[in-house]
Amino acid sequence: MDLLHSAIRFPTSRFIHPHHPSTPFRNLSRCFSFTARSSLPFPEQKAKYHKELRAAVNVVERACRLCVDVKKSLFSSDGRILEKNDQTPVTVADFGVQALVSLELSKLFPSIPLVAEEDSAFLCSSNLVNSVVNAVIDKACFQDKQLTQVDVLEAIDRGGKDAFSFGPEPATYWVLDPIDGTRGFVKGSEALYVVGLSLVVEGEIVLGVMGCPNWQEDYFNKSTTELGCENVLSGSGIIMVAHVGCGTWRKRLSDMLNSTTKMPNSWTRCFVDGCCLVHEARFCISDSQTWESLPLSDLYDATTNADSIEDKQILLLPTCCGSLCKYLMVVASGRASVYIERERAQKIIKAWDHAVGMICVREAGGKVTDWRGRQLDLAADQAERRIIFPFGGILVTNGSLHNKILELITSSSSVV
Incomplete structure (x- = not known):
């Protein structure tokens, strides 16, 4: 018999909706x-x-x-x-x-x-x-x-x-x-x-x-x-x-x-986490970029100290090498709520750095767009399908925060 037709044992633990307020993000x-x-x-x-x-x-x-x-x-x-x-x-x-x-x-x-x-x-x-x-x-x-x-x-x-x-x-x-x-x-x-x-x-x-x-x-x-x-x-x-x-x-x-x-x-x-408030979200960014280079820095300072977050501060998780590691962090445990990356003139954004992460986030309930809220176009590079061209940069969120952060990006004076 094909293993795919074998039985699936469902959990005996109590059902908890992932966005229920009593559900700890980390669990x-x-x-x-x-x-x-x-x-x-x-x-x-x-x-x-x-x-x-x-x-x-x-x-x-x-x-x-x-x-x-x-x-x-x-x-x-x-x-x-x-x-x-x-x-x-x-x-x-x-x-x-x-x-x-x-x-x-x-x-x-x-x-x-x-x-x-x-x-x-x-x-x-x-x-x-x-x-x-x-x-x-x-x-x-x-x-x-x-x-x-x-x-x-x-x-x-x-x-x-x-x-x-x-x-x-x-x-x-x-x-x-x-x-x-x-x-x-x-x-x-x-x-x-x-x-x-x-x-x-x-x-x-x-x-x-x-x-x-x-x-x-x-x-x-x-x-x-x-x-x-x-x-x-x-x-x-x-x-x-x-x-x-x-x-x-x-x-x-x-x-x-x-x-x-x-x-x-x-x-x-x-599943992505259920955070709905920007100041309570956990952020991660590219290891080659700083928080000050991103538009949200006009409104929030960043701290890596989870035990002491002050007003107008957000929690920034330590960076890890590679874009896909950030996608994995957003999805694998709900550890992060947001991954934001800015497009840079001197750096080409490659499709393989994002494609697999995009579907993992989306199927877990999250969202991935450029800074205008548009889907990333994998066919934009018509000849080779190797490069993507997001306006401003890439925004990956748990979905609940997506529109709020897009509004903050749009209103920021640092977005050209």
Whole structure:
């Protein structure tokens, strides 16, 4: 029998609506806990793209294992960390994840192209090629052939900039960020980073999977002063999935990463928090931006001290590397209510930094727009689908606060 048709055991705990005033924000994700003895948290008849989602979950799980294995030898003498032309780091894991995902998805869905961050030209100019090939061979599921260096390099380039041209009409394609938060990945400490994969159909994101190997199950019980990325120790990790109309769910990665025997999947449904007042919201921002550079700073000062918030102050959570980490914070535990990012002339906003986070937030009850309240247009880059052009910046909220914050942004003197 297909595991998807097996029974779902519903929770015996009391039902608590996520927006009920008596529900503590930090415990919202525990209010709806379902144990599903299947590879997905919902029956396949509810999910039009269940085959694609099942494949995405499988490959993101293995990509997370690849990241963990590479991390163990990241600082060895063979130099597994490089710096790209834009001064951002790239590692064996970045290339390895892209190759692994490309290989697996092209095998299962050969007609669906992949939009991803890396290309092999930079890799081939380094001494990392053999390390990447070995990492991919170790995790790929190809029993009928032996992968070669050419196979791996071609797989990387299948998601590269020059792989194909879309044209003006929307299309069906995968969007991959091999590692969002590579700056965190290369830190000596176990900072947060995310493997993010989504599927876009006719301009709409229909499913998404995020894997975060270093996420701790008790992350949302930490005090604010303990939440800096440098203090996040290697924990159980989580994988988060979303499918249009089916909600956002998460499960632990620890059994998959640390054991050869996979335990039955235990999925927990995720919801954004129920905060309705701006001054009571928890905010997170890009690690490359300051609160003073954002329009709300005209009205509120920011503090990271949750125990002492004064009038006209808001609580700003410590930053973590990578945009997808912020999306995950907003959804995974209701830890944050708002993520706000300002567009900058010198920095291009890439689709893979936001696509999977967008559907996870929306399916959990939140909202994502630009600063004018418009949906982010994934087809704006008509030829390559790699760049998005939000007016002003990107606003991610729990939904309840969205219009209020848009009004504050519009009224701010710092918005040009």
